[in-house]
Amino acid sequence: MPDQPKQPGGTASRDSGHAPAHGQIDAAQIDHAAALLDAGELVAFPTETVYGLGGDAQSPEAVARIYAAKGRPANHPVIVHLAPHGDPRYWVEQWSADAQRLIDAFWPGPLTLILKRAAHIPPAVSGGQDSVGLRCPSHPVAQALLDAFSARRGGHGGVAAPSANRFGHVSPTTAQHVRDEFGSAIHVLDGGASTVGIESTILDLSRGFPALLRPGHVTPQDIADVLGAMPRLPDGSDATAPRASGTLKAHYAPRTPLALLPFDALEPLLAAARAANERVALVARASRAGHWADADGVHFIAAPEDPHAYARDLYGLLRALDRANVARILIEKLPDTIAWIAVNDRLGRAAAAFEASESE
Structure with missing residues (x-):
């Protein structure tokens, strides 16, 4: 069996966008938000990349609520966010040495790994595909929420969380941005401004070789330094690549031309x-x-x-x-x-x- 992912303090700390202390968020607020997730409701929460619109990743109904709130196509997968002490192997069909090396280097942090989805994980979170995207964020509010929710699920809770904005629009990096999008319809945990500011790097490992699907704070060279080889870069010719968050041609757009x-x-x-x-x-x-x-x-x-x-x-x-x-x-x-x-x-x-x- 592979080792558990390293906790904060590994090589991810070299520049992984760790957020500052989370201000006024207390344990009662975290517990309330975890209870909402447990009841199938949605919660917006901060990560070091952007604010996420979270729901229970193993509940097709909660995932459907995410899609409905965003106006997101149901075949466009969402990323599962895991607690620092969570076990990513629970979510996947088969573990890989490359996945473990990358987790040791960059988790918690702004790197999402795409792997073959375990059969017991509902396909809704993957847009119907046989793969799943996993990430462990470094923001302390996100980690506290994920820990609290995972504890309610016997250590196997995961939160599906695309960016907390209407589909195709500019992603939010503050709690106010989320409120500007959804008003009071979504419960929001305010953890200050995101320190990375753009969505995580997405790396596909589901086909036996590393392929960059979405660039982010973790660079291709960072990945190559860990794996010993440069990942395949997106050039429009990778016809077998799984669909991934934020990879549609038109995305992240303001309302002004x-x-x-x-x-x-x-x-x-x-x-x-x-x-x-x-x-x-x-x-x-x-x-x-x-x-x-x-x-x-x-x-x-x-x-x-x-x-x-x-x-x-x-x-x-x-x-x-x-x-x-x-x-x-x-x-x-x-x-x-x-x-x-x-x-x-x-x-x-x-x-x-x-x-x-x-x-x-």
């Missing part, structure tokens, strides 16, 4: 907006923005130069720009490098939502 282009291609759009007396937002590196940073009618945001800082701020920025009274959001395309792969992925999918609507 968004264009993602090299800065040289943004300048004609900025000039056209000025000629039309149209107010637009510009998100670009300060070194490229030039006179546009101070131009009339341009709401300029200096883009972070560091990919982790950009990721942490991204969703909050997009939500703020939705409130900024601009006709369009213009974003400078980022370097096409492995370091920027996760932010490029989120921005590309956000822009694709509007490319699709413009071509219809």
